[in-house]
Amino acid sequence: MKTRHKFTTYLLIVILPLIILSFIYWRHLDKSIQKERQEQAEWAGSVYRDYIDQVIGETKKKLELLSLSSSVLYMDDNRTEHLMKWIMDTDPRYAGVYWINMDGVSLSGTNKEFYHYYLIEQADINRAIITQRAVVAKGKALNNSGINHFSIFAPILDHEKRAHGFLLAQIRLDHMEKILNILIPDQTLKLKTSDNIRVLGMNETISRHSEWVDVPLSEVDWTLSVKKPDTLNTNNMNVFLMFVFFTFFFTHMIYTAVEELNVRREEKKQKVLIERQKIDFVGTLAASTAHEIKNPLTGIKGLIQLLVEKHPEEQDQFYYAVIMKEIDRINSIVSEFLILGKPMARDLSIYDVRSIIAELRPIIESEARYFNMEVTWHIVKEPIWVQCTKDQFKQIILNTAKNGFEAMKDGEKLSIRIYNEKDHAKIDIIDIGQGLNEKEIGKVFDPFYTSKKEGTGLGLFVCKRIIESFNGTIQLASKPLIGTTVTISLPLVTKHP
Structure with missing residues (x-):
């Protein structure tokens, strides 16, 4: 049963929190x-997009600017070829530059192998004529000496804004790919037209689980797709494993603390149970023995009183006085033993604490005079109603006051305060005697513990049992060489006669 309880506790404190917290953290880590x-991926896409848009935009502007001067050079082959060669030499991004007629056929250019080739499709020609601006050709990319490229061309307009040819530049994709790799190395991307024709690709080792971020270009109706980085890496896994380890460590510490508390609680229960059994056994034994002692003791005391009357001599009276004193002491011890055997739950009545104290006051002051000491009283004027047994309550106050007298020296004062505090009646009995250390304070309410030479060690123990039967508490605070304060607390009764 105990093993099963431990397993359940371990499951609830360590295993389940570890699983739940690990799952929550993993979800949080995965979202992050x-x-x-x-x-x-969006950042990489924005860098790539800006570069590609810059290349296309700059080429468009350059071709539109050159097309203005090209209208003057139209049909002058030498000067036209010189212009196109200058364009080619000044920008390494270009694979070729060509003069195109209205049918899309190259008339001249930097590469004679492509003379009289159809380099522009009719749909692209119509688009350029309508917009009268440079456009990116949507036709299939050609291959110039093994170099992939795409084309941008601008219409050559006369003074009446009529097109009579085109100036075309081929952009080198290998050069563009090289620059993109320099900007962000080892990034996977692909560039496609609106017709899903692949224009450019980099580091394309793509798996089925690859995730992409699409970034549209501004200068052309193409889409740039950038692959997201891998989901897991060593750092992320190390962070997660470290979290699991520390979670397990802390939950295990909590489990150890809980088990320690359970062990202490169990030990405390066992101690209380053993103490109760011990008290019950001692109480039963003491009560039965006390009855057997008390009966003959009464007879002995009666006979001694007869002898006191019969032998008035001074020396005999001295001996009889000693015998009577010892008989009274035995009788007191036997009475305390009898209390141990009595059940504490008795018929309780409602009393004003002040009236009980008023009855005790002459006795306590007489005791103070006997010890050559004084008593100061601090009693509230309002009634303080509590539920108790009058005789037993008197016994508690007398025992506590007597302990205070015995702890002090001649001429010192004992203070007794009676007052209300919230919903409890309080009685403080304060002496300025030798006081007790912490070790002694922890034992004062244990049965048979005493610091007196002739004490039984039952006085405060019995007081505590009686007070607890009244649903109250008794506490002791003390400091060596300063004094001791005994505080008795009883619940106030709101409904009283």
């Missing part, structure tokens, strides 16, 4: 990773 992957 996905967000970081998305942001990284």
Whole structure:
């Protein structure tokens, strides 16, 4: 049963929290990773897009500017070829530059192998004539000496804004790919037209689980797709494993602390049970023995009183006085033993604490005079109603006051305060005697513990049992060489006669 309880506790404190917290953290980590992957891919896409748009935009502007001067050079082959060669030599991005007629056929250019080739499709020609601006050709890319490229061309307009030819530049994809790799190395991307024709690809080792971020270009109706980084890497896994380890460590510490508390609680229960059994056994034994002692003791005391009357001599009276004193002491011890054997739950009545104290006051002051000491009283004027047994309550106050007298020296004062505190009646009995250390304070309410030479060790123990039967508490605070304060607390009764 105990093993099963331990397993259940371990499951609830260690295993389940570890699984739940690990799952929650993994979800949080996964969301953070996905967000970081998305942001990284978007950032890479924005860098690539800006570069590609810059290349296309700059080429468009350059071709539109050159097309203005080209209208003057139209049909002058030498000067036209010189212009196109200058364009080619000044920008390494170009694979070739060509003069195109209205049918899309090259008339001249930097590469004679492509003379009289159809380099522009009719749909692209119509688009350029309508817009009268440079456009990117949507036709299939040609291959110039093994170099992939795509084409941008601008219409050559006369003074009446009529096209009579085109100036075309081929952009080198290998050069563009090289620059893109320099900007962000080892990034996977692909560039496609609106018709899903592949224009450019980099580091394309693509798996089925690859995720992409699409970034549209501004200068042309193409889509740039950038692959998100891998989901897991060593750092992320190390962070997760470290979290699992520390979670297990802390939950295991909590489990150990809980088990320690359970062990202490069990030990405390066992101690209380053993103490109760011990008290019950001692109480039963003491009560039965006390009855057997008390009966003959009464007879002895009666006979001694007769002898006191019969032998008035001074020396005999001295001996009889000693015998009577010892008989009274035995009788007191036997009475305390009898209390141990009595059940504490008795018929309780409602009393004003002040009236009980008023009855005790002459006795306590007489005791103070006997010890050559004084008593100061601090009693509230309002009634303080509590539920108790009058005789037993008197016994508690007398025992506690007597302990205070015995702890002090001649001429010192004992203070007794009676007052209300919230919903409890409080009685403080304060002496300025030798006081007790912490070790002694922890034992004062244990049965048979005493610091007196002739004490039984039952006085405060019995007081505590009686007070607890009244649903109250008794506490002791003390400091060596300063004094001791005994505080008795009883619940106030709201409904009283």
